[in-house]
Amino acid sequence: MNESVRIPLGFVLGILFQVLILNNIQLLGFMNPYYYPLLIMTLPAAMNQHGVLVIAFFTGIAVDAFEHTGALHASAAVVLAYLRPILLRLVSTQSGRELPSVSLAVLGFRNFTLYVFIGLFLHHFVLFFVDALRLSNIDIVLLRTISTTVFSLVVILVIQGLISPQAKKSL
Amino acid sequence: MGKLLAFFKRNSVELLFIGLQVLCLTLLVNTKSFQRSKWNHATAGLNARIIDARSQIDTYLSLRSQNELLQRENARLRSLTQDMFVLDAPVYFPLKNELFEQQFRMFPGRAINRSFRKTNNTLLIDKGEKHGVYRGMAVMGPNGVVGIVKSVYPRYSAALAIIHSNVRLSVALQKNNAFGTLTWDGRDHRFGQITDLPSHATIDIGDTVVTDTRSSIFPPGMIVGIVDGVEYNTTGDFIHAQVQLATDFSTIRAVYMVENFRADELQNIEKQETYE
Known part of the structure; x- marks a missing residue:
């Protein structure tokens, strides 16, 4: 499928999956898995950084609209988008921009998991930290960040394994 | 100027x-x-349409904990059956069942939708007129008092939770029958308040609060909650008590409808005799 069709379609489906299904899962009462950061993390590596930031903002706003959280997710998503080049450099041998695509198939299981884990951790930390500014409890923020990051990571890896045919080969 | 433009261009991503x-x-x-x-208004409409579907998934995901809750209640009730007791005293008179007349009967229902974050919280129950639900019927949960039926439909009914600003429940302390009225201040769904306990009543943290015999809706002695804090008002004649409610309104699903066989009679009396 053409990339200019595949990416917007992936975003629409991904956001719907997030707000209609995942947002109704509350493991242990507080762990809500987040899938939508992966959409931002897997944008083409060579993409214009301005574009990534703007896409991240609107993705976050879309999720916020369903959760009635103002621009909480938008804030966390923009931070994630801003730090994305650094994360890409971490898992590639060169600048990160040369990667044909940011996927499980290209990065391999180990690097992809590491990339997604760090990305999710940063995103979740900003999310819970900004949310808790009203409560100011850093220990709870960290606990929520770590537990939810692990939960989100598991959800994402399972879904990646299910939907991507190449992934099965690299696993 | 050129330098400024160059600065903007260089740091455009950061900006x-x-x-x-x-x-x-x-x-x-x-x-x-x-x-x-x-x-936001537009997306809220879309969101409402999936509430039904969500309720289904929701119910399924919580089956385990709900089962456990009911099982614990069953165990408690079974330990109260006659088989669990032995007669440990000489009998001087025969115990006759005919002496007792059943006043209350319970049948199960399910809260298919509930709110607990608002000031006026309600429950939607999957039992209605068809099943014998009437207006003013008591609703209990596995742990304690839940609410009172407000409106009845053929197959469904809506009940006001005791965490509703208009609900006033006659309660008493289990240990000494000191009575008061339980209301809700609209803040925390886990706590209700008794504001009119007479100042001479003895009350301690940890006391059990039950429904009072004055209540014509609930059977007397049903658990409402546990006293969590007491505040002696120096100027007034009343004690203010914070009550931790036995029912967790954020998770309540299984409920019991409590039918009062004397409800009609009681309601007629209340209509005719006006005592305030």
Whole structure:
């Protein structure tokens, strides 16, 4: 499928999956898995950084609209988008921009998991930290960040394994 | 000027990042006005349509904990059956069942929708007129008192939770029958308040609060909650008590409808005799 069709379609489906299904899962009462950061993390590596930031903002706003959280997710998503080049450099041998695509198939299981884990951790930390500014409890923020990051990571890896045919080969 | 432009060009990503963050934080601070925006209004409609589907998934995911809750209640009730007791005293008179007349009967229902974050919280129950539900019927949960039926439909009924600003419940302390009225201040769904306990009543943290015999709706002695805090008002004649409610309104699903066989009679009396 053409990339200019595949990416917007992936975003629409991904956001719907997030707000209609995942947002109704509350493991242990507080762990809500987040899938939508992966959409931002897997944008083409060579993409214009301005574009990534703007896409991240609107993705976050879309999720916020369903959760009635103002621009909480938008804030966390923009931070994630801003730090994305650094994360890409971490898992590639060169600048990160040369990667044909940011996927499980290209990065391999180990690097992809590491990339997604760090990305999710940063995103979740900003999310819970900004949310808790009203409560100011850093220990709870960290606990929520770590537990939810692990939960989100598991959800994402399972879904990646299910939907991507190449992934099965690299696993 | 050229240098300034070059600066903007060099740091355009950072500037865009900062700009977007400022926008986000502004929206966050103004969440209230943001939520009233048209866009949010539109998505809320879409959201409402999936509540039904969500209720199904929701019920399924909580089956395990709900089962456990009911099983614990069953165990408690079974330990109260006659088989669990032995007669440990000489009998001087025969115990006759005919002496007792059943006044209350319970049948199960399910709260298919509930709210607990509002000031006026309600429950939607999957039992209605068809099943014998009437207005003013008591609703109990596995742990304690839940609410009172407000409106009855053929197959469904809506009940006011005791965490509703208009509900006033006659309660008493289990240990000494000192009575008061339980209301809700609209803050925390886990706590109710008794504001009219007479100042001479002895009350301690940890005391059990039960329904009072004055209540014509609930059977007397049903658990409402546990006293969590006591405040002696120096000027007034009343004690203010904070009660931790036995029912967790954020998870309540299985409920019991309590039918009072004397409800009609009691309601007629209350209509005719006006005692205030």
